[in-house]
Amino acid sequence: MPARRPTMTDIAKQxxxxxxxxxxxxNDVPGTKVSPATRELVLAIARDISYPLVRHVRSSAAPARNLILYLTDELATSPHAMQTIDGATNTAWEHDCLVTVFATRSDPEREAAILAQMLAHPALLGVIYATIFTRAATIPAVLREVPTVLLNCHARDHAMPSVVPGEVLGGFAATMHLVEAGHRRIGFINGEPWLEAAAERLKGYRQALTTAxxxxxxxxxxxxDWQVGSGFEQASALLALADPPTALFCANDLMAVGAIDAARKLELDIPGRLSVVGYDDQDMARYFHPPLTTVLLPNGEMGRWAAETVIAQARAGVPGRRHHIKMECPLVVRDSVAPPAPR
Known part of the structure; x- marks a missing residue:
């Protein structure tokens, strides 16, 4: 079995x-405040454990390439972006790489300016190009000349490696969980239908009904509209039907919270009189009363896959394969689902 390659973590510990x-x-980063004694100690340990210094020490001839540009349209609209960034940065660190993050706010001029600066950076290894909403994206032509992976989006011609959530199977799993609990009147509160995620979660819902x-x-x-208020409003309308649903599948956890609030206003016990399933697995889902059954968006795993793929592509020196990965969205079973109550 080949010996494990030494890493920066080994040097740091020693x-x-x-x-x-x-x-x-x-990386001999200029302007850093590291004492000469610490610098010499780090270099001595690196030599002792046969760490490949040549690849990491800066030189005018061949600067180290260990920087990944993470370029996204938005950061602050939800926790999902930070989860994917964490997955990417942690994986990059394991490969002795660093990630720098820029948000364009969907401004083409800002995007072009960032790319002009970063693609000229001597340490740039590759690019992770991300979007906050899953969609087909128009990819800047210049990225076709650089190792690039698309995260939560895909090119229309699938010319670049990309990873998105498997939303159809996520919607299918959520609905089938309610079916298997005995429900046949299952309401679905979706987000805006023009969003790819909403369309695919609806497709999964319909496929599960057909299967059953x-x-x-x-x-x-x-x-x-993905917000708590719309979950409350739409759940109230569904529960006011002459033949109301015995279960609700909400296309995100925030709307599920609104739906539960609507049920409680009507004094319907959760899950005794109404079962509820959400989507996203936000932190609040596990602390709600009862804890919410939901579907996990694999943000961290997508970030890890993107970083691993762009690093492998760059170090191999060949274009990435044209593969479009749909990552599993597993069901997280908690306490908000039960068999339907007798009529």
Whole structure:
């Protein structure tokens, strides 16, 4: 079995310094405040454990390429962006790489300016190009000349490696969980239908009904806007029907919270009188009362896959394969689902 390649983590442990300090020394980053003694200690340990210094020490001839540009349209609209960034940065660190993050705010001029600066950076290894909403994206032509992976989006011609959530199977799993609990009147509160995620979660819902030989009833499907208020409003309308649903599948956890609030206003016990399933697995889902059954968006895993793929592509020196990955969205079973109550 081949010996494990030494890493910056090994050096940091032996030197008693942070991994960031090791990276600054080995990459000879100018302007850093590292004492000469610490610098010499780090370099001595690196030589002792046969760490490949040539690849990491700066030189005018061949600067180290260990920087990944993470370019996204938005950061602050939800926690999902930070989860994918965490997955990417942690994986990059394991490969002795660093990630720098820029948000364009969907401004083409800002995007072009960032790319002009970063693609000229001597340490740039590759690019992760991300979007906050899953969609087909128009990819800047210049990225076709650089190792690039698309995260939560895909090119229309699938010319670049990309990873998105498997939303159809996520919607299918959520609905089938309610079917298997005995429900046949299952309401669905979706987000805006023009979003790819909403369209695919609806497709999964309908496929599960078809699998269970349950007729699709358009009256049980309502459109929300991903916010708590719309979950409350649409759930209230569904529960006011002459033949109301015994279960609700909400296309995100925020709308599920609104739906539960609507049920409680009507004094319907959750899950005794109404079962509820959400989507996203936000932190609040596990702390709600009862804890919410939901579907996990694999943001961290997508970030890890993107970083691993762009690093492998760059270090191999060949274009990435044209593969479009749909990552599993697993069901997280908690306490908000039970068999339907007798009529």
């Amino acid at each position: 030197a008693g310094v942070s991994q960031s300090t090791v990276s600054l020394v080995l 030989d349950i007729p699709y009833d358009a009256a049980l499907v309502r459109q929300g």
